[in-house]
Amino acid sequence: MRITRYAAALAAGVVLAGCSSSAGDQAADQAENTVAVETEASFAAGTSMAELNEAGSITIGTKFDQPGFGLLNPSGTPEGFDVEMGKIIAAKLGIPEDGVEFVETVSANREAFIQNGTVDLVIATYTINDARKQVVDFAGPYYTAGQDIMVAAGNPEGIAGPDDLAGKNVCSVEGSTPAENIRTNYPQAQLTLFDVYSKCADALANGQVDAVTTDNVILTGLVANGGEAFELVGNPFTEEPYGIGLTKDDTEFRNFINDVLEESFEDGSWEAAWDATAGAITGTPAPEPPAVDRY
Amino acid sequence: MSVLIDNLPLLLRGFWMTLVLSVLAWIGAMVLGTVLAGLRVSPSAPLRGLGYTYVELVRNTPLTVVFFFMAFGLPQLDLALPSFFWSALLALVLYTAAFVCEAIRSGINAVPPGQAEAARALGMPFGQVLGQVVLPQAIRTVIPPLGNVWIALVKNSSIASAFAVTELTAVLSRLSNATAGALVWIGLGVALGYLVITLPSGWAVSRFERRLAVLR
Amino acid sequence: MSSLLYDIPGPKARARNRMLTAVGALVVAGLVALAVWRLAVNDQLDPDRWAVLFDARTEVPQALLRALGRTLQVAVIGMVLATVLGALLAIGRLSDRRWISRPVTVVVEFFRAVPLLLLILFSFIFIPAIGTPISPFAALLLGLVLYNMSVLAEIFRSGILSVDRGQWEAGYALGLRKSQLMATVLLPQAVRRMLPVLIAQLVVLLKDTSLGYIVTYSELLRTARGLVEFFGNTYSFQFYVAAAVIYIVVNLLISSIARLVERRTRKDGKARAAGPIGLPDETTPVVVPGGGPDRGL
Numbered sequence: 021m022r023i024t025r026y027a028a029a030l031a032a033g034v035v036l037a038g039c040s041s042s043a044g045d046q047a048a049d050q051a052e053n054t055v056a057v058e059t060e061a062s063f064a065a066g067t068s069m070a071e072l073n074e075a076g077s078i079t080i081g082t083k084f085d086q087p088g089f090g091l092l093n094p095s096g097t098p099e100g101f102d103v104e105m106g107k108i109i110a111a112k113l114g115i116p117e118d119g120v121e122f123v124e125t126v127s128a129n130r131e132a133f134i135q136n137g138t139v140d141l142v143i144a145t146y147t148i149n150d151a152r153k154q155v156v157d158f159a160g161p162y163y164t165a166g167q168d169i170m171v172a173a174g175n176p177e178g179i180a181g182p183d184d185l186a187g188k189n190v191c192s193v194e195g196s197t198p199a200e201n202i203r204t205n206y207p208q209a210q211l212t213l214f215d216v217y218s219k220c221a222d223a224l225a226n227g228q229v230d231a232v233t234t235d236n237v238i239l240t241g242l243v244a245n246g247g248e249a250f251e252l253v254g255n256p257f258t259e260e261p262y263g264i265g266l267t268k269d270d271t272e273f274r275n276f277i278n279d280v281l282e283e284s285f286e287d288g289s290w291e292a293a294w295d296a297t298a299g300a301i302t303g304t305p306a307p308e309p310p311a312v313d314r315y
Numbered sequence: 316m317s318v319l320i321d322n323l324p325l326l327l328r329g330f331w332m333t334l335v336l337s338v339l340a341w342i343g344a345m346v347l348g349t350v351l352a353g354l355r356v357s358p359s360a361p362l363r364g365l366g367y368t369y370v371e372l373v374r375n376t377p378l379t380v381v382f383f384f385m386a387f388g389l390p391q392l393d394l395a396l397p398s399f400f401w402s403a404l405l406a407l408v409l410y411t412a413a414f415v416c417e418a419i420r421s422g423i424n425a426v427p428p429g430q431a432e433a434a435r436a437l438g439m440p441f442g443q444v445l446g447q448v449v450l451p452q453a454i455r456t457v458i459p460p461l462g463n464v465w466i467a468l469v470k471n472s473s474i475a476s477a478f479a480v481t482e483l484t485a486v487l488s489r490l491s492n493a494t495a496g497a498l499v500w501i502g503l504g505v506a507l508g509y510l511v512i513t514l515p516s517g518w519a520v521s522r523f524e525r526r527l528a529v530l531r
Numbered sequence: 532m533s534s535l536l537y538d539i540p541g542p543k544a545r546a547r548n549r550m551l552t553a554v555g556a557l558v559v560a561g562l563v564a565l566a567v568w569r570l571a572v573n574d575q576l577d578p579d580r581w582a583v584l585f586d587a588r589t590e591v592p593q594a595l596l597r598a599l600g601r602t603l604q605v606a607v608i609g610m611v612l613a614t615v616l617g618a619l620l621a622i623g624r625l626s627d628r629r630w631i632s633r634p635v636t637v638v639v640e641f642f643r644a645v646p647l648l649l650l651i652l653f654s655f656i657f658i659p660a661i662g663t664p665i666s667p668f669a670a671l672l673l674g675l676v677l678y679n680m681s682v683l684a685e686i687f688r689s690g691i692l693s694v695d696r697g698q699w700e701a702g703y704a705l706g707l708r709k710s711q712l713m714a715t716v717l718l719p720q721a722v723r724r725m726l727p728v729l730i731a732q733l734v735v736l737l738k739d740t741s742l743g744y745i746v747t748y749s750e751l752l753r754t755a756r757g758l759v760e761f762f763g764n765t766y767s768f769q770f771y772v773a774a775a776v777i778y779i780v781v782n783l784l785i786s787s788i789a790r791l792v793e794r795r796t797r798k799d800g801k802a803r804a805a806g807p808i809g810l811p812d813e814t815t816p817v818v819v820p821g822g823g824p825d826r827g828l
Contacts, residue, residue: 084747085757085760087761092761093761094590094593094758095594096594124667124747126747127492128491132498136659136660136664138659138664191479194476194485194489195488195489195491195492195493196492212399213479213481213485214477214479215476215477215744216477216756218760219387219477219478221764221767222387223387223479225764225767228399244763245761245762245763246764246765247763247765249765357537358540359548360552361548361551361556362551365559371783371786372779374734374782375738375779375782375783376738376779377738377752377778378738378741379742379744379752380741380771380778387768387771388771391569391573391768392566392569392570393569423536431536435536435538441536444537445536466644470645470647470648473648474648474742476648477744484646484648484649487652498656498657499660502652506645506649506653509644509649510645513643513644514640514644517640517644
């Protein structure tokens with residue numbers, strides 16, 4: 021009696037283990053992406069670059085839940101455009117790839133992590149603004165996003181821009197800049213606020229909200245991952261320059277990173293990083309690189 | 316400190332939402348929990364089984380998971396709730412009802428058996444035995460555990476912040492993103508909001524327990 | 532007691548029960564069938580969606596198992612620390628010296644009154660502010676320990692107070708000081724009696740690890756959410772159902788162990804005298820028969 025029950029469970033396990041899925045087929049053909057490490061790097065003594073080079077390791081804060089920019093894969097390593105930019109900078113610092121540690125930063129703790137030294141850099145869809153400049157320094161921008169709107173495929177509500185959101189249910193993340201923007205500038209819209217964007221996608225798929233609003237790159241990731249269920253309105257109405265956050269008043273480090281960024285714009289590594297990550301999801305080529313702001 | 320004063324309306328709105336959510340969920344959980352307790356002690360074995368299964372299933376599931384299925388799982392069953400406030404409310408009711416049921420059941424079990432025997436000797440059917448004799452006496456024993464269930468409910472309402480309800484913890488997220496430096500004050504303000512509800516409830520329960528001990 | 536509420540069913544009652552069972556079973560089966568039908572209509576029963584959970588190439592099963600490991604890790608370590616600290620706090624609260632018992636009471640009452648979610652979040656935010664960095668694991672652990680040590684302190688206190696008064700008196704009669712009495716006589720008996728309760732509290736702690744999402748600790752639920760973000764929200768339902776099933780199975784196992792331990796300690800003569808102890812859930816205090824000496828401050 022007991023034997024047959026165990027046998028049944030075992031048989032079920034063997035059958036299930038042999039299952040194959042379409043997601044598994046995709047995972048089977050993933051390419052590796054490596055950046056050449058600068059071995060001859062040397063820096064002036066006392067600078068952050070020298071310290072990091074000596075230590076042979078760097079801790080970079082990034083997002084773990086934004087497809088295309090910073091997303092944790094099931095094996096436990098993050099992938100995305102922000103991650104690639106981090107690898108480029110680490111390589112120029114002469115740090116080998118296994119010396120780069122990625123830590124998850126959420127929007128609420130990006131400044132705190134820089135200030136208390138938990139991370140050396142933050143590359144996490146981090147919009148440069150004046151309020152934040154009081155607390156941290158920014159290198160870059162390395163990409164300019166814009167706030168946009170995602171709707172159900174076919175755009176049943178006919179939303180073409182933020183003014184059409186009046187009276188509609190719009191989803192975003194609590195405490196985020198896009199949500200604040202809607203609340204201040206488009207108060208007719210009804211805001212539904214979760215703690216992560218994947219829940220907004222679930223709500224839109226179920227028809228519980230009419231639209232999702234945040235930076236267009238994040239929305240593109242959600243559209244790509246959502247099967248055929250979503251589409252992007254494609255009408256960005258703000259400018260969100262993404263920067264690299266570092267300790268306040270570390271001007272040498274900031275200049276160094278800005279130099280590295282400009283180099284990557286020139287030598288094609290920025291474009292290659294885009295094509296391998298966000299570009300692969302959106303299917304679009306890399307846009308024009310932005311102008312670095314040395315303030 | 317000024318952060319708290321500047322954002323007082325928002326904090327009060329969050330506090331009010333926490334209170335409303337908790338009170339409404341409490342009422343729902345008491346109703347459902349009493350029904351479940353009745354199921355668990357009923358003469359019919361299948362009803363007992365139903366009550367047992369429900370309680371065991373809910374007690375072994377994290378509340379966050381229950382919230383998720385109420386918010387996003389129900390539409391997959393084509394059951395649409397008017398807003399996310401209602402799915403949060405439903406999640407809290409379904410979860411807390413299991414603990415209310417257990418509290419009431421422990422109260423029923425604490426009533427001296429002789430009471431039920433006497434009631435049956437007088438010829439009362441199950442409904443009357445429960446309603447007229449056992450439950451009124453059980454209430455005295457049941458109040459302290461129910462008080463703890465209430466306090467747990469108030470604290471559990473903080474999970475609704477992740478599911479589109481702007482209660483106190485959601486206000487914490489919003490303010491902490493807006494004002495990077497004043498995190499300590501905002502945190503204290505929000506914690507105070509919860510303490511204002513939970514500490515007096517805890518004291519009331521302790522006082523009641525002490526009075527109960529004396530009476531016994 | 533519950534079986535005393537109604538007479539043993541006679542033939543008419545049995546027939547009625549059988550009919551009720553049949554009707555009830557039909558209703559439940561009908562509801563389940565309805566739910567399954569609606570799920571199928573919405574494509575949630577599509578085998579390709581469920582296959583992602585078992586296909587080793589996607590790394591999903593491995594990720595879920597690793598996440599379960601991390602969940603168990605923080606739960607077990609948290610339980611051990613909370614038990615040790617809870618026992619100490621319970622003894623402190625029962626101290627005759629006001630300068631010990633008063634502050635301990637304040638600490639216990641405070642940590643029981645603040646939502647666990649906030650405790651975890653504050654550990655994460657405020658500890659680095661005073662200098663030392665803290666990992667998500669440590670912040671979650673700290674929050675869980677602070678909360679559960681207070682809950683366990685109350686449970687231990689009930690346990691110590693429920694030990695037969697005669698043990699106290701015998702101890703004093705033998706000339707034992709209070710601390711010796713606690714350590715050698717009362718605490719061992721209390722722990723043995725509270726063992727099923729402690730194991731049941733482990734279930735509560737395990738469920739509470741799901742609050743780790745707020746500090747980005749990759750426990751089971753956070754990992755399920757991360758998998759949804761990676762594979763897309765067509766798999767949303769499947770991943771959350773998988774996480775729920777894993778939680779329920781693990782928790783049922785632990786609860787069964789708790790019930791087993793309770794049954795075995797009940798057979799043990801020393802515990803039998805006191806009678807059965809209701810297994811608590813997160814919310815009910817331990818129903819201890821006999822009361823005990825005055826539990827005032």
